[in-house]
Amino acid sequence: MNITDMSPPFWAFAWPGGEALALHVEQNPELVAGKRVLDFGSGCGLAAIVCARAGAAVQAADTDRLARAAIRLNAAANEVDVEVLEGDVTGADCRWDVILAGDVFYEKTMTGHILPWLTACATAATVIAADPGRAYAPRSGVTEIARYVVPVSRELEDRDERLVRLLRLLRRGE
Numbered sequence: 001m002n003i004t005d006m007s008p009p010f011w012a013f014a015w016p017g018g019e020a021l022a023l024h025v026e027q028n029p030e031l032v033a034g035k036r037v038l039d040f041g042s043g044c045g046l047a048a049i050v051c052a053r054a055g056a057a058v059q060a061a062d063t064d065r066l067a068r069a070a071i072r073l074n075a076a077a078n079e080v081d082v083e084v085l086e087g088d089v090t091g092a093d094c095r096w097d098v099i100l101a102g103d104v105f106y107e108k109t110m111t112g113h114i115l116p117w118l119t120a121c122a123t124a125a126t127v128i129a130a131d132p133g134r135a136y137a138p139r140s141g142v143t144e145i146a147r148y149v150v151p152v153s154r155e156l157e158d159r160d161e162r163l164v165r166l167l168r169l170l171r172r173g174e
């Protein structure tokens with residue numbers, strides 16, 4: 001495949017979910033400071049970088065090889081430490097205090113793969129998904145903790161801004 005044939009690559013943009021997570025962490029640094037944080041589906045690494053700046057020990061996961069390269073470059077450019085994990089962490093034991101997942105519910109198959117794991121992780125970690133209204137975002141088992149209106153690119157969206165809801169996944173029985 002020629003690189004010019006690619007649809008807009010995930011890692012080349014801050015998606016609305018990542019933007020909202022970054023804003024939320026900037027305004028609430030105590031959420032992540034001193035904690036082990038996973039930025040799941042990190043894309044360009046924006047949320048991971050903001051968490052590192054806030055004093056978190058950050059790992060970033062993305063199944064896209066080019067995204068992982070972009071996260072490393074963006075973290076270096078911002079002079080923060082972000083450990084980039086190889087492969088698919090879905091199914092791994094939860095070893096984080098906080099998991100952030102920006103804009104990851106846009107495909108049915110993908111959501112079916114990741115949502116059960118993210119939900120299981122909510123027993124041990126604070127799991128926050130940032131959803132700009134994607135079709136497969138969970139409608140139950142979550143509680144809205146914040147909302148942000150963020151600017152978006154016309155290269156990605158049919159509008160100039162999007163409302164993003166931050167959803168904390170509930171623990172079983174909560």
Ligand SMILES: C[S@@+](CC[C@H](N)C(=O)[O-])C[C@H]1O[C@@H](n2cnc3c(N)ncnc32)[C@H](O)[C@@H]1O
Pocket residue numbers: 010011013014015016017018019040041042043044045046061062063064067088089090101102103104110113114
């Ligand atoms: C729409 S992008 C969002 C990127 C970033 N969170 C943001 O909001 O800017 C979704 C990302 O999830 C990644 N992804 C898809 N399946 C994944 C999986 N099983 N584990 C980790 N990342 C995954 C994609 O490669 C892509 O980079």
